[in-house]
Amino acid sequence: MLNAVGNQGDALKSLLDYSPIHWAYGNEPLLHGLGAGMWLLLACIVALLVAGVLRFRARDIGR
Numbered sequence: 001m002l003n004a005v006g007n008q009g010d011a012l013k014s015l016l017d018y019s020p021i022h023w024a025y026g027n028e029p030l031l032h033g034l035g036a037g038m039w040l041l042l043a044c045i046v047a048l049l050v051a052g053v054l055r056f057r058a059r060d061i062g063r
Contacts, residue, residue, distance in 0.1 A: 003022050006015035016022040027035050034042075 002015045002019035006012050006019060006022065016026065024038070029035070029038065
């Protein structure tokens with residue numbers, strides 16, 4: 001919703017700063033490649049995924 005409203009006029013452009021859709025597609029990653037912020041986000045996702053898998057494998061259920 002923030003992305004849709006933020007694109008309606010210059011007075012509402014500040015709402016784009018709070019839109020996850022704008023965070024992901026605001027700099028047109030298909031044309032310009034991924035920015036540093038997107039690489040950081042992907043690195044955090046991978047780190048949390050690895051931590052979750054390790055924690056899940058270390059559970060002590062049924063032993």
